[in-house]
Amino acid sequence: MATTALDDGRVEQLEATLRGELLRPGDARYDDGRAVWNGVIDRYPALIARCRGVADVQRAVGFARETDLPLAVRGGGHNVAGTAVCDDGLVVDCSEMTAVRVDPDGRTAWVESGATWADVDHETQAFGLATPGGVVSDTGVAGLTLGGGIGHLRCKHGLSCDNLRAVELVTADGEFVRASGTENAELFWGLRGGGGNFGVVTGFEFDLHPVGPEVATALVFYPSDRLAAVLRAYREFVADAPREISSLVFAGELPEEELFDAGDRHRQKFAIMACYAGDPDEGEAALAPLREFAEPLADVSGTMPYVEFQQLLDADYPDGMRYYWKSCYLDGLSDAAIDRIEHWAAAAPSPLSTVDVWQLGGAIADVDIDESAFGGREAPYLLGVEANWEDPEADEANVGWVRDCLDDMRRFSDGSLYLNFAGFLEENDEMVHATFGDAYDRLVALKDAYDPTNLFNRNQNVRPSGDGGR
Numbered sequence: 251m252a253t254t255a256l257d258d259g260r261v262e263q264l265e266a267t268l269r270g271e272l273l274r275p276g277d278a279r280y281d282d283g284r285a286v287w288n289g290v291i292d293r294y295p296a297l298i299a300r301c302r303g304v305a306d307v308q309r310a311v312g313f314a315r316e317t318d319l320p321l322a323v324r325g326g327g328h329n330v331a332g333t334a335v336c337d338d339g340l341v342v343d344c345s346e347m348t349a350v351r352v353d354p355d356g357r358t359a360w361v362e363s364g365a366t367w368a369d370v371d372h373e374t375q376a377f378g379l380a381t382p383g384g385v386v387s388d389t390g391v392a393g394l395t396l397g398g399g400i401g402h403l404r405c406k407h408g409l410s411c412d413n414l415r416a417v418e419l420v421t422a423d424g425e426f427v428r429a430s431g432t433e434n435a436e437l438f439w440g441l442r443g444g445g446g447n448f449g450v451v452t453g454f455e456f457d458l459h460p461v462g463p464e465v466a467t468a469l470v471f472y473p474s475d476r477l478a479a480v481l482r483a484y485r486e487f488v489a490d491a492p493r494e495i496s497s498l499v500f501a502g503e504l505p506e507e508e509l510f511d512a513g514d515r516h517r518q519k520f521a522i523m524a525c526y527a528g529d530p531d532e533g534e535a536a537l538a539p540l541r542e543f544a545e546p547l548a549d550v551s552g553t554m555p556y557v558e559f560q561q562l563l564d565a566d567y568p569d570g571m572r573y574y575w576k577s578c579y580l581d582g583l584s585d586a587a588i589d590r591i592e593h594w595a596a597a598a599p600s601p602l603s604t605v606d607v608w609q610l611g612g613a614i615a616d617v618d619i620d621e622s623a624f625g626g627r628e629a630p631y632l633l634g635v636e637a638n639w640e641d642p643e644a645d646e647a648n649v650g651w652v653r654d655c656l657d658d659m660r661r662f663s664d665g666s667l668y669l670n671f672a673g674f675l676e677e678n679d680e681m682v683h684a685t686f687g688d689a690y691d692r693l694v695a696l697k698d699a700y701d702p703t704n705l706f707n708r709n710q711n712v713r714p715s716g717d718g719g720r
Contacts, residue, residue: 256296256317264299264313268306270346273298283343284335286324287388289570290645291332295322298341304418304426304452307342311450312424314340315705322708323450326366326390330575331674333393333446333708342450344392352377357458358415363392363451367401370456371557380461380556381413385498385523387561392451397669397710398443398624400632402559403461405496405612406527411442411624412617413457419449422701426452440696443624444686445669446709447693448700459527462556466526466533468497468540469550469562471509474518476544477501477592478585481607483543484522485583488630492536493612497524500636501595502604509548518596519547525559566602567638574637574649576656577671578663579629583607587662591633594655599647600639605655608632623693625666625685633659634671669710682710 265272273283274297283298296319299310314321320339327334327345335341347364354377361370367383370391374380382403384394391410394401399410407413416430417438427449429438440448472480484499491497501520522540526533530553541551567573580587595605611630619627626632635655637648652673666685683690690712697704697714704714 260313260317261297264309267309268299268301270300270302270306273300284341285570286327286329286332286334287569288330288332288573290572290574291335293332293335293337295336295341296338298343300343300346302346304420307344307420307450307452308424308426310340310342311420311422315422315424321705323446323706325363325392326388328389329393330573330670331672336708344450344452347452352379352458354379359456359458361391361454361456363453365391367391367394367560371560374458375462375557378460378462379458381456381458382407382410383560386563386567388564388567391454393446394670395454396441396445396451398626400608400668400670402496402525403459403527404614405493405609407459408613408617409624411622412613414442414454415457416455417441417451418453419451421449422703422705437696437700439621440623440693442622443669444693444696444712447697447706447712449706461527464530464553465556465559466530466537466553467551467559468522468524468537470541470546471504471519471521471548472544472546474501474520474596477520477595478588480520480543481583481588481591482585487539488609494526494528494533495524495536496527496609497522497540498606498608500604500606501591502598503601504604505601509550514547516601520595572639572642572645572648574652574673575634575671576652576673577632577634577668578656578660579626579666579668580631580633580662581629581664582662583631584662587659590658594635594658597651598637599644599651600637602638603648603651604636606634606636608634623686623689625687625689626668632668633663634668672710682712686712
């Protein structure tokens with residue numbers, strides 16, 4: 251339980267100035283308020299400020315700064331590393347700030363920082379528009395975007411952060427700041443891929459693109475003994491694929507009861523999932539080779555509503571299950587890398603875990619490496635290693651499997667990672683440096699300017715030059 255001693259008068263003063271709710275240990279809603287998506291994360295903050303607007307965020311940040319409390323920031327609460335909650339500190343909870351406003355003529359959307367991609371899709375698809383989000387609609391907009399944002403539209407329309415027009419945030423000194431290409435441009439550079447290092451984002455403005463309402467999709471399952479051969483064929487397919495196609499391969503047991511009979515449910519298998527961001531009829535033909543690499547165990551490909559495709563994986567990642575994910579960018583998909591992918595997929599201790607290969611390139615690589623803080627633009631693939639399990643007694647085995655896999659696979663990588671698949675907070679200093687590379691010093695200068703005491707440190711942290719004493 252939380253043990254921080256706080257002045258009751260100051261806490262009551264904070265509560266009186268908030269439009270939202272202030273939760274303390276022992277309150278009826280406290281346990282719900284401290285719970286996040288990843289069931290591994292079990293932390294007890296001293297206070298949770300359920301903010302309803304910018305003014306609430308400013309007051310909560312000011313309270314944490316003035317009382318020297320640890321501070322965590324919650325958007326959608328979906329971050330795998332559990333950054334949204336802290337022990338004995340203050341959680342600035344923006345999860346009730348979920349408004350989405352669409353300008354269909356200007357093809358833009360303004361999105362509050364507590365919204366999920368389901369909230370965004372619901373509003374933008376009313377006009378046949380979309381901006382690149384993730385591949386699970388329950389994911390929060392804020393965390394995904396600040397870490398880059400790799401989703402189903404990436405090869406055609408880029409990352410989530412590439413589609414930002416402006417960001418609004420509250421900085422460590424409580425100031426409200428707007429950043430864009432013409433206003434606080436250096437901060438805008440850092441916010442596009444630099445994580446939550448510079449403040450509490452309260453709103454995003456995104457560019458929108460014509461997508462849907464129907465899109466051509468592929469989701470085909472193959473037996474594991476065909477994995478190496480199919481990945482080699484997939485490598486050739488991706489090399490010449492139109493950029494309208496964004497695809498990924500995930501390998502594991504994949505025990506989907508609705509798709510497989512008892513004989514196939516618990517055998518090793520893999521799937522190819524893809525979306526075509528263009529004319530559905532053209533997409534059906536373009537995606538057809540992905541369905542013909544071998545004899546499939548199941549094939550649920552076809553044209554469907556974009557919103558439905560965005561939600562296909564939601565049920566596989568329920569609230570409260572246990573998660574530990576890490577990643578590295580791959581220099582290529584060599585035969586040697588394919589062999590190790592096959593090995594690690596078969597070695598997973600949980601039937602719910604997968605080793606994933608994400609196709610990159612296309613519009614992601616169109617953005618110059620100096621135009622944003624995001625690292626990994628030049629990589630052709632991302633390797634994601636997902637441990638997903640239910641039994642707390644299996645924590646050590648699942649975490650160990652992910653770490654062993656990444657230790658092995660880094661020989662095919664430059665050592666950098668995707669910030670949204672980065673394991674636990676405490677283990678990433680070295681890889682954060684590798685990920686940002688030459689941009690790291692530029693990010694430190696921004697940290698010195700906007701957060702010199704490192705108030706915002708529960709993230710893939712860029713430390714200020716003085717390290718802020720935290």
